[in-house]
Amino acid sequence: MIPSIPHSRLFRTTYASYVVLFFLYLAAPLIVVGTFAFNDSLFPSLPWKGATLDWFFGSEQPKLGLFQDDPILKSILVSFFIASCTTVLSLLLATCNAFLFEREQFPGKNLLYILMLMPLVIPGVILGVSILVFSSSIANWFEMNFGWELDFLYPSTTLVILGQFAFISTICTLIVSARLRKFDLSLEEAALNLGATKWGAIWTITLPFLKPALIGAGIVSFLMSFENFNTTLMLVGSDAPLTIAMFDRLREGATPVLNAISLMLMVASSILAIISLLMDKKSPTT
Amino acid sequence: MSLRTPKLRLGLLLLLTPMLLWLLLLIILPHVNMAIISLSERVSAGEYAFSLSNYAEFFTESLYWNTFLRTATMSILVTFLTLIIAFPVSYYIAKMLRGRTKGLVFALCLIPFWVSELVRTYGWMILLRETGVVSSSLQWLGLTDGPIEFLYNDAAIIVGLVYTSMLFMVVPLTTTLDSLDDSYIEAGYDLGGNGFTVMREVVIPHAMPGIVSGCIVVFMLTLGNYLTPALLGGKDSLWFTEQIFTQFITRFNWEQGSAFGILLLFLSSFIVWLGLKLSRQSFTRVMS
Structure with a gap:
C-alpha cells in the first residue's frame, strides 16, 4: 500500500478478497487432484468413500497402486532418461552460446541471436512435426540411396530428446547468459596475469561463477522436459514417457491412480522449485 | 590483443x-x-510435384478454416481475459504489498506452474465433470436438482487455457509494475488525478512492455496448445493443433499437415509481429 494515497476501507477489503479469490482459483485444481488420490473409490470424483493408501501401494486389480503399476513405473524411467539427456545437452549448448553471445564479436551476431530466440515463438506441436518430417525425410533418403536403416530417425526416444533439446536450450541460454553478463572480466584477467592458461582461467574462475545459473537452468530444463507434452506427442516412439502414458490413461477413463502419480509429481516439482529458489537467493550478485 | x-x-x-x-x-x-x-502433391508412389492444392484444400473446406478462425479468436479472448484477471493481482503484489510478504505472495503465484500442465488440466476435469466437485457442491447447496456437465464446452476450454497461461502474464506484469516508482503515482494524485486517470496516464503506459510481452507469450502458447482443448473440450473442441495432429498421425497426410503447420506458424508470427509493431517493442527485449 502506498501510504500517502488514501483508499476507502470498502475498496481495500474488496481488493484483498479479489486477490484471495484469485489464489483459490490457482490452488483449486491442485488441491482437488491431491485430495482424490486418497479416495477409496474407483473414480476420482465425489462422493468421498473414506481414506485409503491403495492408490499408492495397492497390489491387486482394480485398485492397482502406483508403485505396483509396471507400465507407469517404466514410463517414469523413460521420462527420467529423456529429461537427463535433454538437460545435459541443453546445458552444454547453453554454456557455449552464453560465451558466444556475451564474449565474442562477429558479423551477423544480432541476426543469429534473434534466430536463437526463434524456438520461443514456434508452437511446440509445430516444432515437433517439423522435426518429425525432416528426420523421416533424411532416414528415407539414406534407406533409398544406401540401404541403411536409421531407426532412431523415426519416432523414438532419440527424436523426443532432440525435439525437447531444440527449444529447452534457448531457455537455458537465456538463464546462463544473464549470469555471465554479470561476471567481472577483471577476475579472469587476474588469473591470466597469474599465469593461468585461457582454459584454466575459465575452468577455475568463470565456470564456478556460473554454477548457480547452471544448476538453476538444469532444474528448469529437467522439469520442462519431464513435463513436456506437445513436442513429445509428435515424436514419441514405442516407449511412452510419463506424460504420454498419463494422457492415454486419461482418455480411457481416469482412476485415482492418476491422482497418486500427480501428487508425487507435485511433491517432486515443489522440492525442485524450492531448491531453485534457494539457489537464486544464494547467488549474491543476482 | x-x-x-x-x-x-x-x-x-x-x-x-x-x-x-x-x-x-x-x-x-x-x-x-x-x-x-x-507445397507438394503426391502424384504417384514416391513421386511428388509442386502444387498449391494443400492450401486450396484449406480454403475450400469450411471445417478447416472455421477451426483456424475459431482457434485464433478464442486465443485472443483467452489472452484478453488473462490480462484482465492478472493485472489487478500483479498491481496488488507490486504496489500494495511490502518486503517479505511481497516476495512470498509472488512465489506463491508461481508454484502451480511448476506442476505439469497435464496435472493442472486433470484437476479441472475433476472439478468440472458431471460427477465432479462443482456439480456436486451445487446440488448439495440445493441450487440445482440434477448433476450438471461443465466439461466439454467452450467455457471449460477457456477456463483451462486462462489458468494455464496465468503465470506468463503475472510475471512480466509484476516485474514491470514493481519497477514503477511509487512517487510517480503520488505525483499523479497530487496533480489532481483520480484513481482512473492515474491508472490510464501513469501506470498503464509504464507497464506497457510487460503487458505486451505477457500478451504475446500467452497468445502463442494458447494458439499452440493441444492438451487443454483436447481434454477439456472433448471431441468437438475443434482446435487447430488437433487438425495438425490428425493429418500427421491419424491420416498420415503429411503434405496437408505441413500446410496446416505453416499456416499456424504464419498466424502466430503475424500476431507477434503486430503486437511488437503496435507497441513499438523490440523482439529481443520482449523475449529475454
Whole structure:
C-alpha cells in the first residue's frame, strides 16, 4: 500500500478478497487432484468413500497402486532418461552460446541471436512435426540411396530428446547468459596475469561463477522436459514417457491412480522449485 | 590483443559450431523442409510435384478454416481475459504489498506452474465433470436438482487455457509494475488525478512492455496448445493443433499437415509481429 494515497476501507477489503479469490482459483485444481488420490473409490470424483493408501501401494486389480503399476513405473524411467539427456545437452549448448553471445564479436551476431530466440515463438506441436518430417525425410533418403536403416530417425526416444533439446536450450541460454553478463572480466584477467592458461582461467574462475545459473537452468530444463507434452506427442516412439502414458490413461477413463502419480509429481516439482529458489537467493550478485 | 589472431578465431569457431548445427538441423532445415512439403502433391508412389492444392484444400473446406478462425479468436479472448484477471493481482503484489510478504505472495503465484500442465488440466476435469466437485457442491447447496456437465464446452476450454497461461502474464506484469516508482503515482494524485486517470496516464503506459510481452507469450502458447482443448473440450473442441495432429498421425497426410503447420506458424508470427509493431517493442527485449 502506498501510504500517502488514501483508499476507502470498502475498496481495500474488496481488493484483498479479489486477490484471495484469485489464489483459490490457482490452488483449486491442485488441491482437488491431491485430495482424490486418497479416495477409496474407483473414480476420482465425489462422493468421498473414506481414506485409503491403495492408490499408492495397492497390489491387486482394480485398485492397482502406483508403485505396483509396471507400465507407469517404466514410463517414469523413460521420462527420467529423456529429461537427463535433454538437460545435459541443453546445458552444454547453453554454456557455449552464453560465451558466444556475451564474449565474442562477429558479423551477423544480432541476426543469429534473434534466430536463437526463434524456438520461443514456434508452437511446440509445430516444432515437433517439423522435426518429425525432416528426420523421416533424411532416414528415407539414406534407406533409398544406401540401404541403411536409421531407426532412431523415426519416432523414438532419440527424436523426443532432440525435439525437447531444440527449444529447452534457448531457455537455458537465456538463464546462463544473464549470469555471465554479470561476471567481472577483471577476475579472469587476474588469473591470466597469474599465469593461468585461457582454459584454466575459465575452468577455475568463470565456470564456478556460473554454477548457480547452471544448476538453476538444469532444474528448469529437467522439469520442462519431464513435463513436456506437445513436442513429445509428435515424436514419441514405442516407449511412452510419463506424460504420454498419463494422457492415454486419461482418455480411457481416469482412476485415482492418476491422482497418486500427480501428487508425487507435485511433491517432486515443489522440492525442485524450492531448491531453485534457494539457489537464486544464494547467488549474491543476482 | 587483436581479434584477428588465429587462436581467437579458432575459439570463435569452436563456440559457433554447436550453435549453428543446432540452429540448422533442429530449427531452420526442418521448417524449410516442412514449407517445401506443404507445397507438394503426391502424384504417384514416391513421386511428388509442386502444387498449391494443400492450401486450396484449406480454403475450400469450411471445417478447416472455421477451426483456424475459431482457434485464433478464442486465443485472443483467452489472452484478453488473462490480462484482465492478472493485472489487478500483479498491481496488488507490486504496489500494495511490502518486503517479505511481497516476495512470498509472488512465489506463491508461481508454484502451480511448476506442476505439469497435464496435472493442472486433470484437476479441472475433476472439478468440472458431471460427477465432479462443482456439480456436486451445487446440488448439495440445493441450487440445482440434477448433476450438471461443465466439461466439454467452450467455457471449460477457456477456463483451462486462462489458468494455464496465468503465470506468463503475472510475471512480466509484476516485474514491470514493481519497477514503477511509487512517487510517480503520488505525483499523479497530487496533480489532481483520480484513481482512473492515474491508472490510464501513469501506470498503464509504464507497464506497457510487460503487458505486451505477457500478451504475446500467452497468445502463442494458447494458439499452440493441444492438451487443454483436447481434454477439456472433448471431441468437438475443434482446435487447430488437433487438425495438425490428425493429418500427421491419424491420416498420415503429411503434405496437408505441413500446410496446416505453416499456416499456424504464419498466424502466430503475424500476431507477434503486430503486437511488437503496435507497441513499438523490440523482439529481443520482449523475449529475454
